[in-house]
Amino acid sequence: xxxxxxxxxxxxxxxxxxxxxxxxxxxxxxxxxxxxxxxxxxxxxxxxxxxxxxxxxxxxxxxxxxxxxxxxxxxxxxxxxxxxxxxxxxxxxxxxxxxxxxxxxxxxxxxxxxxxxxxxxxxxxxxxxxxxxxxxxxxxxxxxxxxxxxxxxxxxxxxxxxxxxxxxxxxxxxxxxxxxxxxxxxxxxxxxxxxxxxxxxxxxxxxxxxxxxxxxxxxxxxxxxxxxxxxxxxxxxxxxxxxxxxxxxxxxxxxxxxxxxxxxxxxxxxxxxxxxxxxxxxxxxxxxxxxxxxxxxxxxxxxxxxxxxxxxxxxxxxxxxxxxxxxxxxxxxxxxxxxxxxxxxxxxxxxxxxxxxxxxxxxxxxxxxxxxxxxxxxxxxxxxxxxxxxxxxxxxxxxxxxxxxxxxxxxxxxxxxxxxxxxxxxxxxxxxxxxxxxxxxxxxxxxxxxxxxxxxxxxxxxxxxxxxxxxxxxxxxxxxxxxxxxxxxxxxxxxxxxxxxxxxxxxxxxxxxxxxxxxxxxxxxxxxxxxxxxxxxxxxxxxxxxxxxxxxxxxxxxxxxxxxxxxxxxxxxxxxxxxxxxxxxxxxxxxxxxxxxxxxxxxxxxxxxxxxxxxxxxxxxxxxxxxxxxxxxxxxxxxxxxxxxxxxxxxxxxxxxxxxxxxxxxxxxxxxxxxxxxxxxxxxxxxxxxxxxxxxxxxxxxxxxxxxxxxxxxxxxxxxxxxxxxxxxxxxxxxxxxxxxxxxxxxxxxxxxxx
DNA sequence: AGCACGCCGACT
DNA sequence: GTCGGCGTGCTC
Numbered sequence: 001x002x003x004x005x006x007x008x009x010x011x012x013x014x015x016x017x018x019x020x021x022x023x024x025x026x027x028x029x030x031x032x033x034x035x036x037x038x039x040x041x042x043x044x045x046x047x048x049x050x051x052x053x054x055x056x057x058x059x060x061x062x063x064x065x066x067x068x069x070x071x072x073x074x075x076x077x078x079x080x081x082x083x084x085x086x087x088x089x090x091x092x093x094x095x096x097x098x099x100x101x102x103x104x105x106x107x108x109x110x111x112x113x114x115x116x117x118x119x120x121x122x123x124x125x126x127x128x129x130x131x132x133x134x135x136x137x138x139x140x141x142x143x144x145x146x147x148x149x150x151x152x153x154x155x156x157x158x159x160x161x162x163x164x165x166x167x168x169x170x171x172x173x174x175x176x177x178x179x180x181x182x183x184x185x186x187x188x189x190x191x192x193x194x195x196x197x198x199x200x201x202x203x204x205x206x207x208x209x210x211x212x213x214x215x216x217x218x219x220x221x222x223x224x225x226x227x228x229x230x231x232x233x234x235x236x237x238x239x240x241x242x243x244x245x246x247x248x249x250x251x252x253x254x255x256x257x258x259x260x261x262x263x264x265x266x267x268x269x270x271x272x273x274x275x276x277x278x279x280x281x282x283x284x285x286x287x288x289x290x291x292x293x294x295x296x297x298x299x300x301x302x303x304x305x306x307x308x309x310x311x312x313x314x315x316x317x318x319x320x321x322x323x324x325x326x327x328x329x330x331x332x333x334x335x336x337x338x339x340x341x342x343x344x345x346x347x348x349x350x351x352x353x354x355x356x357x358x359x360x361x362x363x364x365x366x367x368x369x370x371x372x373x374x375x376x377x378x379x380x381x382x383x384x385x386x387x388x389x390x391x392x393x394x395x396x397x398x399x400x401x402x403x404x405x406x407x408x409x410x411x412x413x414x415x416x417x418x419x420x421x422x423x424x425x426x427x428x429x430x431x432x433x434x435x436x437x438x439x440x441x442x443x444x445x446x447x448x449x450x451x452x453x454x455x456x457x458x459x460x461x462x463x464x465x466x467x468x469x470x471x472x473x474x475x476x477x478x479x480x481x482x483x484x485x486x487x488x489x490x491x492x493x494x495x496x497x498x499x500x501x502x503x504x505x506x507x508x509x510x511x512x513x514x515x516x517x518x519x520x521x522x523x524x525x526x527x528x529x530x531x532x533x534x535x536x537x538x539x540x541x542x543x544x545x546x547x548x549x550x551x552x553x554x555x556x557x558x559x560x561x562x563x564x565x566x567x568x569x570x571x572x573x574x575x576x577x578x579x580x581x582x583x584x585x586x587x588x589x590x591x592x593x594x595x596x597x598x599x600x601x602x603x604x605x606x607x608x609x610x611x612x613x614x615x616x617x618x619x620x621x622x623x624x625x626x627x628x629x630x631x632x633x634x635x636x637x638x639x640x641x642x643x644x645x646x647x648x649x650x651x652x653x654x655x656x657x658x659x660x661x662x663x664x665x666x667x668x669x670x671x672x673x674x675x676x677x678x679x680x681x682x683x684x685x686x687x688x689x690x691x692x693x694x695x696x697x698x699x700x701x702x703x704x705x706x707x708x709x710x711x712x713x714x715x716x717x718x719x720x721x722x723x724x725x726x727x728x729x730x731x732x733x734x735x736x737x738x739x740x741x742x743x744x745x746x747x748x749x750x751x752x753x754x755x
Numbered sequence: 756a757g758c759a760c761g762c763c764g765a766c767t
Numbered sequence: 768g769t770c771g772g773c774g775t776g777c778t779c
Contacts, residue, residue, distance in 0.1 A: 005779095006779080008778085008779090010756050010757080010778090011756065012756045012757090014756090014777090014778085015756075015778070017779095018779085019778085019779040020779050021779060022779095037779085038778095038779090039757095039778055039779080040757075040758065040759090040777065040778035041757085041758050041759065041777095041778085042757065042758065042778090044756095044757095044778095059779070061779095062779045063779080064779055065779065095756095097756090738774095738775075738776085741774080741775075741776090742774090756778105757777105757778095758776105758777090758778095759775105759776090759777090760774105760775085760776085760777105761773105761774095761775090762772105762773095762774090762775105763771105763772085763773095764770105764771095764772085765769105765770090765771100765772105766768105766769090766770080766771105767769090767770090
């Protein structure tokens with residue numbers, strides 16, 4: 001008898017284990033194949049992990065069932081990607097099923113009970129039912145109306161209104177039959193559609209740079225040497241804004257492809273893929289494919305199939321493209337490596353950097369991390385020699401980095417200027433309008449005002465489902481929750497004390513736009529933020545309008561900071577540089593420095609020199625001062641010392657578990673139970689986890705979100721692997737306990753922010 | 756996760 | 768009396 005080890009496709013921690021099944025003679029199973037297996041009282045998808053001739057001891061106590069079928073026409077997961085999925089589940093502490101779906105999106109599908117009629121519409125018996133039992137006849141009509149002349153049981157019950165009793169009656173009388181059917185989640189004919197035309201519009205025009213600068217040439221040599229080494233390596237490419245990192249990428253990718261290899265180029269945002277793709281398609285044509293989560297499922301499947309056919313040599317995309325099933329993969333590049341978007345904020349909460357490293361370890365290839373402002377983790381790793389390092393300190397054509405003026409807004413206030421714009425910034429904008437050059441104004445907060453508040457009693461309007469203040473939006477004149485999108489009309493009188501002194505406080509991009517328009521009535525202003533780019537085509541439309549110089553000023557949130565290149569922009573203004581610093585988070589300074597440096601880097605990118613203004617209430621702050629001097633090195637050493645003194649990452653690792661439920665008592669009980677299991681783990685001390693600290697349980701920073709209460713438990717430790725293994729054990733035990741029933745678990749390894 | 760079983764209130 | 772609400776337990 002043949003046996004198979006199966007991973008079942010059910011996203012639940014209790015089922016995160018190997019299940020054993022017997023393999024009937026008729027079926028030939030291979031590792032990575034999709035199969036249908038019985039599980040409890042239903043049938044589910046599964047993946048063949050291994051075949052075995054002998055059953056392990058622990059499996060013998062079960063009565064084994066048979067594998068029912070192989071999912072036909074489905075491709076088996078390549079073994080390297082199967083291993084990658086297992087590794088990722090372990091690494092991010094998420095259920096294996098979720099990890100599998102992320103690595104192998106072709107796995108969509110489920111087994112369902114379907115109701116099938118046992119007579120046709122024209123049957124006399126059915127026709128007589130019309131009079132004898134109109135209710136049953138109605139059931140038939142519901143089925144006959146359906147496209148496939150049959151319906152999933154749950155849908156049928158809803159549409160017909162039949163109860164379980166009525167259902168049994170019909171089944172017994174032989175009118176209907178129930179059968180299990182497998183529905184593939186992949187649309188039958190994956191639609192044929194080349195990458196959208198709009199994607200090509202917003203392309204960067206390349207007029208220069210075909211000859212490498214000496215720094216670029218040196219960076220290329222370093223990477224190429226690593227590629228020739230045929231062993232895994234990561235290299236950090238630290239190049240100031242405008243130093244031409246893309247050129248380096250192009251050069252090394254060309255080399256990889258020439259040698260018969262393939263590569264992946266990751267960019268932080270979907271919106272940036274089209275710019276970059278255009279640049280590379282000019283050289284590599286159809287060997288390039290764009291991939292990201294914004295593709296419709298049909299397009300995604302098509303892209304996947306194209307890659308599997310072996311025609312594709314280069315995949316360009318956002319985070320999820322790191323899983324592209326290329327063969328002969330030699331190189332993965334992460335552009336703007338420091339960007340938070342590389343970490344997925346739903347399960348599996350992976351960081352593309354880690355996945356890239358794992359894949360290149362599997363294939364003895366090279367990872368390149370490119371940035372002007374590397375993450376502290378990456379730069380520290382380069383300093384200690386764990387990863388390679390190469391740098392580019394000069395912009396192309398020896399253009400200078402733009403001078404930055406720091407304006408103290410307290411002084412502005414003392415001088416009687418109560419507007420959002422300092423005198424200096426106003427006059428610089430005015431002169432740009434006169435010379436027909438362009439400006440970018442940055443404020444990292446969308447909406448009009450950040451909270452609505454009663455001056456009499458201090459009441460602040462909050463979201464009913466989340467623990468946050470609502471933001472007022474001037475378009476539509478509503479208050480909106482930035483976490484769950486709940487909307488409300490602002491009150492005229494205070495709901496608490498009845499006072500009419502309701503005022504709007506704090507500033508967002510809508511307010512910036514409005515006030516600018518007031519100051520410069522003739523100027524043409526565009527806004528780039530989450531609200532104006534809700535429809536995906538708007539992003540490119542706004543940018544191409546700005547590029548064609550049909551607008552003078554572009555106001556926006558951090559979307560402005562990412563990789564944009566407009567030759568005519570000679571002024572960048574940051575409205576409130578401090579606001580970035582005041583986040584309750586040890587990474588706030590790092591993020592502020594990165595964002596300020598990146599925004600400043602958007603100007604002076606052509607032969608016209610650029611200028612930058614940082615407005616702030618804390619002009620002495622080190623992140624602000626050092627960003628104004630474009631001094632990454634000093635910032636790194638100051639910040640790394642602070643992290644070391646306070647024992648923050650990268651010197652320690654943190655795993656955060658958030659527990660969620662609608663009922664507060666259930667969460668509290670579960671959180672305590674989990675903490676108990678973890679403390680027991682330390683007491684038993686089998687893995688030698690003596691440097692671990694458990695903090696909590698305590699209400700999470702956002703104690704309520706989307707109508708769910710949130711409690712958290714933090715575990716800190718010096719080394720990541722033992723910490724992860726410790727949590728895995730603890731969570732596994734907790735998941736078997738009844739207190740965990742129904743309470744959602746949200747686990748994050750090394751979270752980027754504590755909010 | 757889903758599905759069954761078992762125990763309670765409230766209705767044709 | 769039965770229908771259906773949800774706590775509890777189980778899945779090779």
